[in-house]
Amino acid sequence: MTTLVHLLVLLVVSGTMLYRRGALMTTLVANAIALVICSVVFEPSYVAWGLFIVAALVLLPTPLRKNLISKPVLSIFRRVLPPMTSTEREALEAGDVWWDGELFQGNPNWQTLLSYPKPTLSEEEQAFVDNETEELCRIVNDFNIVHKDRDLSPEAWEYLKKAGFLGMIIPKEYGGKGFSALAHSTVVTKLASRSCTAAVTVMVPNSLGPAELLLHYGTKEQKDHYLPRLARGEEIPCFALTAPKAGSDAGAIPDTGIICQGTYEGKEVLGIRLNWNKRYITLAPVATVLGLAFKLYDPDKLLGDKVDYGITCALIPTDHPGVEVGRRHLPMGMAFMNGPTTGKDVFIPLDWIIGGKEYAGQGWRMLVECLSAGRGISLPALGTATAQVAYRMTGAYARVRKQFKTHIGAFEGIEEAMARIAGKTYQLEAMRQMTAASIDLGVKPAVVTAIAKYHMTELGRAVVTDAMDVHAGRGVIMGPENYLAHGFVSQPIAITVEGANILTRNLMIFGQGAVRCHPFVFDEMQAAANTDKVKGLTDFDQLLFKHIGYAASNFVRTLMLGLTAGRLANAPTSGETKRHFEQLSRFSAALALVADVSMMLLGGDLKRRERLSARLGDVLSNLYMASTALKYYHDQGCPASDLPYVRWCVRNALYECQKAFSQFFANMPNSFVAWLMKLVVLPFGNKVRKPNDKLDHLLVAAMMKDHELRDRVTAQVYLGAEDQPLAKMEAAFKAVLAAADADRKLGKAMRKGQMQEVEGPQTYEDVLQRALQAGVIDSAEAELLRKAEALRDEVIQVDSFARGHFTVSALDKSGKSHSQAA
Template identity: 40%
Template sequence: MEALAFVLILIIFGYFSYPLILWFGFIGVYSLVFFDTNILFWVIFAILAVTFIIHKNRINLITSPIVKFIMKKGLLPKISATEEAALQAGTNWVESDYFKADINFKRIKEEYVTKLTKEEQDFINNEVNELCSMTTDWEIFQDRDLRPDVWKFIKDKKFFGMIIPKEYGGLGFSATAHSHVIEKLVSRSQVLAITIMVPNSLGPAELILKYGTQVQKDKYLDDLANGRQVPCFGLTEPNAGSDATSITSSGVIFKDEDKKIKIKLNFEKRYITLGNIATLIGIAFQLHDPEQILGEKKDLGITFGLLDSKLKGIDNSRRHDPLGIPFVNSPLFGKDVVIEIDDIIGGIDGIGLGWQMLVESLSIGRGISLPSVSLGGSKLALKVVSSYSQIREQFGLSIDRFEGVEEKIAKIAAFTYMLNASRNYTLDAIDNGVRPGVINSVMKYHATEKFREVINDSMDVVGGSGIIRGEKNLLAHAYFALPISITVEGANILTRNLMQFGQGLIKSHPYIYKEIQALNKNDVEAFDEAFFSHIKLVVKAFAKTITCYFTRGYFLKTQGNFKRYKQKLVWASSEFTLLSNTALALLGSALKKRENISGRFGDMLSYMYLITATLREFDNNPKEEDKDLVNYICNYAFEEIQKAKENILYNLPMLKVFLPLVRLNPLSVKAPDKLNEKIVNNLKNEAYLKELTSSVFVSSDAKDRLNILEKAIELNNETKPAFIKIKLAIKNGDIKKDSLENMFEEALEKGIVDKNELAQLKKANKLKQSSIEVDSYKARTYKTMR
């Protein structure tokens, strides 16, 4: 009994991270009172106490030998210059909590929520809506381009200048406003959204704004904001995709006949959005100085330049065809293109800083552009699928009454809420000055992957209506475009397996980077502080994990709504901290090469963030109907964390023995099927569905498919009592089963419905049929279509 009490008290000491002197004090007193100890025990105890408690002794006897051993054996982790730049790009944020076995829910709740300004909201209500009204997705696909008046509107209304400050002629919008614009545009056409998204993401405007000289800002930004210049940015090459450091495009410094320093460029780029119509080209290249004109170095590193597209030697005349999606995407070729030193972004001071500029810009951009596209597309899919499934009938029932369909619709609704919550949380951070590089990788990966699931499930629900192309099909083009989102801004395989946890472990862990820096500087004092703080953290995570395991976290104090999920989130964080540090101890630097293990740790990390964002969203905007969505998301995400944890243990032989214990007391289980029904029933509330999909553009055109769907739902709800009366009459034999038109007339004759009800029933039925129609074409017309 004394031994058990001893262990329990030690766990409490670890849980609350008590100082080392208290540990030795307690162990000494407890051993003296309850254990039969001999002189050898007390000698060893005294030596350990003097060694660890007295700082100077610990440095000399423990820390210094450890540092020497690491140096001698070459165990110091190597961080390349490119990795260092990536680590320095962006700031630590909420993800660092997950590496500390603790989560500060009070701070999360109090983080500032960005609100759209009146100017931003007016722009969305007016200019964005007007742009959506000017064209349709089908028209854009048939023309393979935007009409000239659409292009003019985009430029005149400064859609290319959303991120450019007003002082340089732009709109000066927040990241939140930028996202809301893209979100609405994508609900009308992905081509519209991509066309406007890219110049406001990684490209000349952002790079000039952040790193350009004042002369470059004055020369280019106003023209870019007002559409007088159309930008593109050339990074990707045939042999340099996700690994941008492998670019071979070359710039060579030379002196011309007038002894003026210039640069000769040769490049081949591909997948460049807006490349074919760009007037200002940003180019990434390796800069070389073979004659050492600028100094002793010959290889100056990745550098970004600004090129007039009309310069001699540039060829941007060709187009790619990305899965038939007709946004402008092109290869770029340059042969002996000559530019000035002043054409380098940042001037001469910007030489060699291209990689740093890139990772810093991407550390923000990944959290805005593609998540906005995915969210807008998910909201459109939710609106289409929920409406269509209420109207479409099979076997005498609307298809949303079938459990298999319910399951898909509930998942679509939950994922949409989760994407919206995580988008809002991430953009609040960005607008508040945070540069959450790790979380933006999480956002890029999960936004595109969840959107892939949303579209695939939506296509299943709408069936044949989803596979026949035409004006009436609202989902097919999003389905075609999905692989594009998955691929750009870093392929998702890379993002999951290398970036989320691979970078996060070093960047967001409270001590690892400090230890590496201390070792690089041979600073034993700094290493001692970081190393023993690291050990203290692992002990705390172990104690917290053990405690949560046996109590299932019920004792944890949390605030706000859904306290049980917050308790589980702290439990998950404790396990994540313990398991990641254990894996690091077992595998060392080899953990980086175990990409599947790293990917699963990334899953644990990212799903903790998605849960955090979801709970925060509900705390900020509590609505009764949303509780079912939050329950679905949290159960789903905790189940994914459980799977990742089990797979990590299974693939680490030394930890595999703990797998049965983890399975015996799982973090979560799958949500009950009944939850699907509750979510789908909530969506039948027209006002609630509109609220969840509020950013989706619905044209006022009576022939517009979404407009028809909305009106069909309205009439369907209004005429439901009359339909029920007719169905009961058929069931009771009062009306003979016949064509719908004949049954309507018989119902009128027998007084089951009146004339007004009959008129509404006919109108509702007509809209129903119109909403489930698919396109067809004359054979000759079909052969000419794109």
């Protein structure tokens, strides 16, 4: 009995210390004190003391531990460590760990999340959004851009150059705007609500491209020459990375540069002879300066002792001899300038390498470091804009459009789709703000921005698909009045670029997160690769036992939080959101445990088991998305109107986490470990439920009311003048709301037969006259109804064109496109 008491005490003390992430020495001391007290109160237990002494000998840093445990483990670790290319290593090392690290490690400090500054535009940035961005939105006509001109108008091109849209990220000292990432995101979001073509044209020079690369790596001479010209719009930049045989596998680009002697401006200089064939390059057809990624070789060792330098970036004027630009691709649903560029035996001076010759071979690192931040701004802004237009217009349309004598938003089938639109749009705005704000904090969160790029483009696609279903025929007939079609058709473009979404989900989010966000794995890999075997073993020994303690802590935390549905977790708030924080902590601990077990069980095979790693990436992604919804809610001052939206976002995220874990366990190669993990993570089974019908109803009701939440969630939507399609739908929506009480009176009277029956067809005006005669409504109410009906009738119409309006201008008489004929 005494031994059992001692063992139970050791179990409780060890479990408590592990749950609280106590240090090793602290845990050992606490157990020793507990054993001493038990020995005094009862009598000593030699079994318990023996176990404690053995544990101390194993766990304390001694030569015995190093040689008997760490050395064999290091040998195994080196064998199972997956091979890593230089491009993979540079991609892993790019960017920073941010809030994703807290979520991945199983014990997020929620107070840290809430203490991040609220994302806010400066007065200058807000003025630019309210004035210059509004004006550019007014100038562009998206239907003409896509279906007629296949380009921005000359007026739009001139204005975006003159107003500084192309130099938003360039510091003021070079003549740029020096705007924040949040401002960049906000401008692109507003432009995309009007024209995705205009948004892409603006976002590319401010995203991954020459300006950003010059800012971070350019020589003083390169910065002084190019940045002021880029800021003024005198230079139009593009950046060429993708090749026909190297898309997502950018490290396989076949484009080459050979260091050699050549002639430039009449002088013999050391330079590079380039050959390239690139495609999908945005702005290439109109670019005046070309950023180019290629593999650099020095077979004659003119630059140094190396032959193969690797990927390098250079900046080349497009009027330089041999540079070919001008031909176009035609991205579906948009008409932004995008096309191929080629060059054959093009000689450039060595100092055209971005950063100078010292940066020869550093191109891939430069690109992934910039991309780790940039992918969290532009493409997520497109997804957000598409969703915000869909949210605002679908809510209005569902209130305006009637079927079976009631507005279609009242039908539960419609409501189901609208609830998804509402919840996902709120989620998108929350993610947009928090992700952009992280970059403004000076962080380059590689995993967070990969999450944002993948999920925000996918959410945008899902939202506009639901909106199209609700609009039905109103959404599928193309024309100037259709405010959904271009977003619907063009959304797949954002899905495919800056890392195709399939690649991003299956390889990047967890693949990079598991290494970078884990507190020990990357350092263990570095120790294993250390050529100094003594130091490598010493470092690995220390890391290994910290890792063991971390894994044991995650096991205890996951079990206890699973058994209590997260109620043991710390939360920074009280009220309803307290449970949200607790549940997220529970799944965060589970992710930390399952990630460790899967890496130990599968080793290098986890890299190839993409569907397994993708599911763990889904858990991390949904934890991040729920975090952003909670952060946004608290940043807004915790308004009661937002609570249903926050509840929907968190419930949906928790449900997706549970689903991802269940699918992971169902497909683990070791069925016993899978069973054990599921028992620890989900001890009571799949108890998390999706948002229910009642919650869906609350979200949709807010979509169809004119109030602050609706305006805030869609704040960047450009409505335009009263003759524009979004403004007309908005006017009809407000007119219908203003006439709602009178409409209810009219409907009730008609159902109860309070109005004189008249045979034959009746116009709406006839009905109003009968209602006036019967005293059902007064003249003011009749006028409200008359106005609402007129606007309703206008906005439910679809575009039509005269016969012969369209001509086959893009085809020649042989039926081939111009590009084929050429």
